[in-house]
Amino acid sequence: MEAHQNFTTVVKLLLTSWRDADAGKYGDAYFFVGQVNDAWVVVREFLPEGAPVCTDRGEWRRYVDSREWWRAPFDRVRPGLPVVSLAEVKTYACPHCGEARPVVEHYVQTYDSAEGDNWLTERLVFCTDCKAASPVAQPHNSSMRMR
Numbered sequence: 001m002e003a004h005q006n007f008t009t010v011v012k013l014l015l016t017s018w019r020d021a022d023a024g025k026y027g028d029a030y031f032f033v034g035q036v037n038d039a040w041v042v043v044r045e046f047l048p049e050g051a052p053v054c055t056d057r058g059e060w061r062r063y064v065d066s067r068e069w070w071r072a073p074f075d076r077v078r079p080g081l082p083v084v085s086l087a088e089v090k091t092y093a094c095p096h097c098g099e100a101r102p103v104v105e106h107y108v109q110t111y112d113s114a115e116g117d118n119w120l121t122e123r124l125v126f127c128t129d130c131k132a133a134s135p136v137a138q139p140h141n142s143s144m145r146m147r
């Protein structure tokens, strides 16, 4: 995909993937990658103003059960998905401008069958100046869920 077209999609999905009850299963998901344990994180600036963050697992379970159906988009951030500032995101040099920019991860199930599945993870450097999301390494494929 052409870099600039791809950038628009990445922005849109960075704003919405945290809402998905099974991110990556039914389409592309994008998350920022934190500096701690390579974990997915949500950047505060990419959350709607005042979006609730849930840190209590019991409370979260009650919230999940209260929704209309299991895939209803979350309107609060789940426990285990840290909300951080952009400064707390892993960085990598943008190939276009050379500046250190946030790393995001693309995650999606690309194949689903009785014989076997395929899950893809791909790390990209996300540069708002160059409006580009550029690969930092070869994509990684697995027959198992990685997230």
Ligand SMILES: [Zn+2]
Binding pocket: 094, 095, 096, 097, 098, 099, 101, 127, 128, 129, 130, 131
């Ligand atoms: Zn750049």
